[in-house]
Amino acid sequence: MQDWNNIRNQFPVLKTQVNGYALSYLDNGASSQMPESVITRLASYHQHEHANIHRGVHYLSQTATTTYEETRRLVADFLNAESLEQIIFTTGTTDSINLVAESWGSSFLSDGDEIILSEMEHHANIVPWQMIAQKTGANIKVIPLLDNGELDLDIYANLLNERTKMVAVVHVSNTLGTVNPVSEIIAMAKNVGARVLIDGAQATPHMAVNLQELGADFYTFSAHKMCGPTGFGVLYGNKSLLEAMPPYRGGGDMIDKVSFSGTTYNDLPHKFEAGTPPIASGVVFGEALRYLNKIGMDEIAQRESYLLKYAMKGFKSLQRLQLFGTSNNKTAVISFLLDDIHPTDAGTILDKYGVAVRTGHHCTQPIMERFGIPGTIRASLSFYNNEADIDALINGIKETQSFFN
Amino acid sequence: MSQSKVSIVDIQNRIVREFSLLEDWTERYKYIIKFGSKLPHLDSSKKVENNIVKGCQSQVWLHAEFSDGKIIFEADSDAAITKGLVALMVHLYSHQTPSAILSTEPTFITEIGMHEHLSPTRANGLASMVKQMKIYALAFSS
Numbered sequence: 001m002q003d004w005n006n007i008r009n010q011f012p013v014l015k016t017q018v019n020g021y022a023l024s025y026l027d028n029g030a031s032s033q034m035p036e037s038v039i040t041r042l043a044s045y046h047q048h049e050h051a052n053i054h055r056g057v058h059y060l061s062q063t064a065t066t067t068y069e070e071t072r073r074l075v076a077d078f079l080n081a082e083s084l085e086q087i088i089f090t091t092g093t094t095d096s097i098n099l100v101a102e103s104w105g106s107s108f109l110s111d112g113d114e115i116i117l118s119e120m121e122h123h124a125n126i127v128p129w130q131m132i133a134q135k136t137g138a139n140i141k142v143i144p145l146l147d148n149g150e151l152d153l154d155i156y157a158n159l160l161n162e163r164t165k166m167v168a169v170v171h172v173s174n175t176l177g178t179v180n181p182v183s184e185i186i187a188m189a190k191n192v193g194a195r196v197l198i199d200g201a202q203a204t205p206h207m208a209v210n211l212q213e214l215g216a217d218f219y220t221f222s223a224h225k226m227c228g229p230t231g232f233g234v235l236y237g238n239k240s241l242l243e244a245m246p247p248y249r250g251g252g253d254m255i256d257k258v259s260f261s262g263t264t265y266n267d268l269p270h271k272f273e274a275g276t277p278p279i280a281s282g283v284v285f286g287e288a289l290r291y292l293n294k295i296g297m298d299e300i301a302q303r304e305s306y307l308l309k310y311a312m313k314g315f316k317s318l319q320r321l322q323l324f325g326t327s328n329n330k331t332a333v334i335s336f337l338l339d340d341i342h343p344t345d346a347g348t349i350l351d352k353y354g355v356a357v358r359t360g361h362h363c364t365q366p367i368m369e370r371f372g373i374p375g376t377i378r379a380s381l382s383f384y385n386n387e388a389d390i391d392a393l394i395n396g397i398k399e400t401q402s403f404f405n
Numbered sequence: 406m407s408q409s410k411v412s413i414v415d416i417q418n419r420i421v422r423e424f425s426l427l428e429d430w431t432e433r434y435k436y437i438i439k440f441g442s443k444l445p446h447l448d449s450s451k452k453v454e455n456n457i458v459k460g461c462q463s464q465v466w467l468h469a470e471f472s473d474g475k476i477i478f479e480a481d482s483d484a485a486i487t488k489g490l491v492a493l494m495v496h497l498y499s500h501q502t503p504s505a506i507l508s509t510e511p512t513f514i515t516e517i518g519m520h521e522h523l524s525p526t527r528a529n530g531l532a533s534m535v536k537q538m539k540i541y542a543l544a545f546s547s
Contacts, residue, residue: 019430343462344486345463345487348434352430359462
């Protein structure tokens, strides 16, 4: 049994006062917060351990390299990946998807090939594919959304054919919280020989992910949504595919031998990691993973499912409220509108009560188009939130409604 | 000049004076929203792509015309608070000369405690709106 109150107390920023109210931080979908141990790890790295990695024979460089590479092992374990070479460090999910779209796409896509995306994708899993489609002559097909915020798998089945080369879908929708049946989606893609990329940015912070079981060719996520630092992320890839793909960026660390008559590239994973990486961020992310492992991802999933239930009970007492994303299989994300109150206006008033939510299109404009709305108000919860945060949200919504009444 | 127009400085002073009588943020926001509700209706023919102020989380339209040496601004927004702030800006800069607009900063925004709406992270468009008005003033003064 976890002491959730004690866990919450390990996050210093949650003690902030906003406009005279205790902060209720419900914007975890945009970024999570860091516990004390992770914050302290950043300072101690800079105080005692910093040097450039993978190149010095001196003590500090060797230590920093070992510590940084330890994070790769932690990530591989976290995902149950087959090998360390399959874990590429990037600057985040956006960077990872751009890497795959450009490097894999430029080698494996040709005129008339098809890429399947879904209507609930984050812009980061749309635009890189549009860019490579334009270059290669490939076409993009879209799996539509059902009214409850789930994907229409019947239409997906009809979209798949021998021209389908890539299916790139989100594991958990950042806007709706829907947990997609990715195992099924991957299996269906494999039937026609298509590759699959799963955007796991909103999944890895909330549930255990087993990549050997899933069988995705690519899986990606960001550290800053998992109690880690910004500017650091992961791309997991199928080893033979990663080996066949050309480097994405050139520079130090990614080379074997450089000469003006020709350059040979380093082995995986370094082939895709040009230049000095954000070493401190990598080290600190390792600490964040240790922190999450200590609590346990299944415990986290249960806690957040409890918080979602608690919140939905409170939402039942509210009127003139429309929910978006009502799948039974969803994370603790509540996207809603308050009749014709503009989400930006609602967010401004909620902030006055210390409630931090995200308002707008959440970088998923196709979802907004699908529902014919300008945006939503999104409360996205994390395990360190508590009942008081949710009560503050519900009270804030009531205050917002009476303000605009 | 066909009609004498109050200077931008005078308008700012009046806004600041009126806000100083309002007790808390609730009253200030209510005042702003009410101000927005009195903004003259923007004809749908002017709610076109070209008039959309970019960088706003809410939709903001700004239309400008140059007549008799003065700029006439018209605007609208789909969000109530943004619309109020937009209305205050139209009240401030409309029917003023390009040179007056270029030489007078909208300092009242900070003085009435709405500076948070100028922050780029708010993405609610007030800063973009001010910039767009200045660009019109620059264009019409050349």
